[in-house]
Amino acid sequence: MTGGTTAPVITIDGPSGSGKGTIAKLLARQLGWHILDSGALYRLTALSAVKQGVDLNDPGAVAGVARKLDVEFRSGQMDQPVSVYLMGEDVTEEIRTETCGDKASQIAPHTVVREALLQRQRDFRRMPGLVADGRDMGTVVFPDSPCKVYLTASAEIRAQRRYEQLKQQGQSVKIAHLLSEIKARDDRDMNRENAPLRPADDAVTLDTSGIPIDEVLREVLQIWSSKQA
Incomplete structure (x- = not known):
């Protein structure tokens, strides 16, 4: 089914490592x-962009790469992560490195890059519904979402989670380096300046520090259920 504005969306925003x-x-x-x-x-x-030799400091060139991304998300078994494919190649592990994360954070502020990816993100919205995970899902990409959640946790807790992962x-990594x-x-x-990380005005904020993941899931499901009443 093609994308459409009638499909419900639950947005899950928050900083890296918030869960x-x-x-x-x-x-x-x-x-x-x-x-x-x-x-x-x-x-x-x-x-x-790196694979193509494109300069990450050239927003226009990076935006050109963004417009032509051949991307697919594949949901595996319950205990398996979502697999990410780029041009048919499984790059799930490669994009989760700290180096790749830093490069993503480097290009994310550029307006032209964000604009190139905006419609691509909205195209994922289709029936029966979409769960959108990011940093500006509730504030910019899906501002009409009926259910917006913002997850947070202390930097120390998030560094520990990343260390364990x-x-x-x-x-081999050092927690001090990860925390920094x-x-x-x-x-x-x-x-x-462009789409800063913050909770949407109508988002429910949950601090996940020290809370088991199943309890956080229950709370989010309760929030969604309350929106249906």
């Missing part, structure tokens, strides 16, 4: 809806 990706995945699977990992689109744009992947990168990324995302 929004995990919650969005679980929520989409429970509801049987489509999922949009908008952050992946920026990471994919950065990755594709990378450790499981066999990567997270704080720097937060500063860039929250203070950029």
